[in-house]
Amino acid sequence: MKTVSLTIDGNKVTASEGDKVLWAALDNGIYIPNLCALRDAAEPAAACRLCFIEVEGCSKPVTACTEPVQEGMVVNTKGANALRLARTGFELLMASHPVDCAHCASNGVCELQIIARHLSIKLKSKRFRKLLRELPIDSSSPEFVYDPNKCVLCGRCVWICRERLGIGALGFAYRGFKRMVTTFGGEPIAESSCHGCDECVLACPTGALTLKDQHGGVSRAQRQKDPQPTAP
Amino acid sequence: MALNKDKRMAEEQAEFKQQTKQILKRFGRKRSNLIPILQKVQGKLGYLPREAMLEIAEFLNMPDIDVYSVVTFYNQFRLNPPGKHSIRVCLGTACHMKGGYITLDAWKRRLEIEPSETTPDREFDLDTVACVGCCTMAPVTVVDNKPQGKVEPTKVDGLLLGFELERKKQKPGGQLPTDEA
């Protein structure tokens, strides 16, 4: 396969032809915020709108996950316009995300924390009114817990379950603010066609899907606290 | 009694399956036929029961969640059986300004169901619509396809009382109603 060379943030990098800028950057240790991108997917979903970059010669920022690399291309991941779009997108996302990191099993490994740090903004934004959904948590699976409130609708689990594993236990349902990842008929995961392979859990960038045996259904932070009963 | 009910439900499910199969005969096994199929099946059964969705998913060789996904995406599709009376609360711009949400809350409270649900006795189903073209009467509720104007919570009670009286009239001597469900 032909390789092309391009510049990302002043670094000369090479990538295979047809590759997207996002992967070229990540493969060379340059981080671009992303949630919905999947390397093996036939078509990028381009749904999360966090991976904005600026390309020399383009008047507007573009999404790195859809932009193919080109010979001699000059990419800037830190452009003010691109970052502004990414920040707004992220703040909107966080406006319906319960921020309770101390009690979340994904604390420390959560991609939302990584993105917030990268964009140097807070997880709790004051810019938008908070709107939470308060959906019931599904702990029916013997393997993992699904908390739809923490889902950012990136679609990674859905793609893996259907395209890579050919199971199709998870999918999107409803529309607009009610949109969610769920099973057929919204039934508990244990009653769906889920095999309990945990691949979706590994793909989840947030605390929406977390392993049970690793955390016993509770977060690490909680477990550390529990042995010492709090004084009245 | 419970056994009887189970039996009735099983019969109903078998019936749904049968009728869905019948409709599927007229279609090719193409994914693009999903929406026309759903429309036809709902046209026949009044809603899209679980059995029908499963049958369709198998026919089109797609994960059942994909069928569910489409059914929940479009307002047109129902997951619950239609009630004897349909209540459609308008939340269009004018009705919204005139307190459509308060009206909706009143219906929800009285019927004890959420929008897109049906009461357990299948008397009423509740849903919202976005403008029915008679904004001067806002807030509007379309009851059994008839737009009713200025539906404030007290009028909700009035309309429900009307249904109540009608039902009483229909069965003189307090006779048990014939099973609608």
Ligand code: FES
């Ligand atoms: S990673 Fe590009 S839009 Fe989500």
Ligand code: FES
């Ligand atoms: S907004 Fe309700 S009828 Fe127009």
